[in-house]
Amino acid sequence: xxxxNKRDRALLYGGIIAFALFAIxxxxxxIRTSFLTNIAAISVDTGxxxxxxxxxxxxxxxxxxxxAFVTYFRNSMIVSVxxxxxxxFFAIPGAYAFARLDxxxxxxxxxxxxxxxxxxxxxxxxPVYEVFYIFDLVNTLLGVIIGLSIFVLPQxxxxxxxxxxxxxxxxxxxxxxxxxxxxxxxxxxxxxxxxLPAVAAAxxxxxxTAWNNFLxxxxxxxxxxxxTATVAIYYILGSDVLREWNVLMAxxxxxxxxxxxxxxxxxxxxGAGLGGSPGA
Numbered sequence: 001x002x003x004x005n006k007r008d009r010a011l012l013y014g015g016i017i018a019f020a021l022f023a024i025x026x027x028x029x030x031i032r033t034s035f036l037t038n039i040a041a042i043s044v045d046t047g048x049x050x051x052x053x054x055x056x057x058x059x060x061x062x063x064x065x066x067x068a069f070v071t072y073f074r075n076s077m078i079v080s081v082x083x084x085x086x087x088x089f090f091a092i093p094g095a096y097a098f099a100r101l102d103x104x105x106x107x108x109x110x111x112x113x114x115x116x117x118x119x120x121x122x123x124x125x126x127p128v129y130e131v132f133y134i135f136d137l138v139n140t141l142l143g144v145i146i147g148l149s150i151f152v153l154p155q156x157x158x159x160x161x162x163x164x165x166x167x168x169x170x171x172x173x174x175x176x177x178x179x180x181x182x183x184x185x186x187x188x189x190x191x192x193x194x195x196l197p198a199v200a201a202a203x204x205x206x207x208x209t210a211w212n213n214f215l216x217x218x219x220x221x222x223x224x225x226x227x228t229a230t231v232a233i234y235y236i237l238g239s240d241v242l243r244e245w246n247v248l249m250a251x252x253x254x255x256x257x258x259x260x261x262x263x264x265x266x267x268x269x270x271g272a273g274l275g276g277s278p279g280a
Contacts (some may be wrong), residue, residue, distance in 0.1 A: 028196035034249040041246045059250035076228040080210040083148035116154045152206040163198035
């Protein structure tokens with residue numbers, strides 16, 4: 001029996017290690033390639049672990065020298081932060097209304113909003129483009145921000161509604177009303193501060209969705225000055241650096257860095273928000 005347990009445990013750990021390697025190796029390969037020259041990146045003599053003298057930051061300097069990545073990253077940051085703030089501005093009161101208020105059509109409106117999360121947005125690209133063209137929002141950062149705000153709004157409503165319904169007891173608001181608060185001040189001074197972990201989680205998901213979005217930015221922009229980093233990488237793939245894998249991987253590293261840093265800084269709050277724990 002003891003040998004069987006050891007064998008089962010060895011098989012379990014072996015499977016976990018194999019799965020971890022299968023998941024980690026592609027990320028390692030991206031990092032490895034980004035710090036090599038183009039010749040070393042495609043050479044079979046480089047090896048899985050390259051020699052230290054082959055490592056260089058040349059590909060990162062090429063991105064800034066040959067491409068307007070400062071502009072692309074600035075646009076990505078403006079679009080992502082703007083879409084996050086606008087979506088939260090509407091999602092917080094909307095989710096609270098769905099969770100606490102009883103009004104005609106509440107369930108229909110809520111499930112309609114949730115249904116849009118599962119709806120294939122690619123089928124809406126032409127109608128959305130026509131509407132934005134009428135309002136002169138095509139090829140502008142404002143148009144991209146509005147489009148991405150609409151895109152992330154339903155998921156924020158769904159996430160925050162669940163937290164308001166399950167994470168914060170109604171007795172807290174009832175006690176606030178007894179203490180002299182009205183519904184608005186009770187929400188702003190008591191419920192909203194307690195909801196900061198859920199708001200942080202919604203903000204993180206909204207930011208990641210807007211930052212990684214390709215379709216809406218690609219459809220709504222054509223000028224290079226309005227492109228974000230995700231769309232810029234697409235054009236790099238089709239440019240003269242098609243075979244310069246080190247430059248491409250370096251651009252991917254720069255694209256992934258801000259979301260990873262943001263998640264690391266907000267991980268504690270996101271965990272509490274997804275777990276339904278109110279903030280202190």
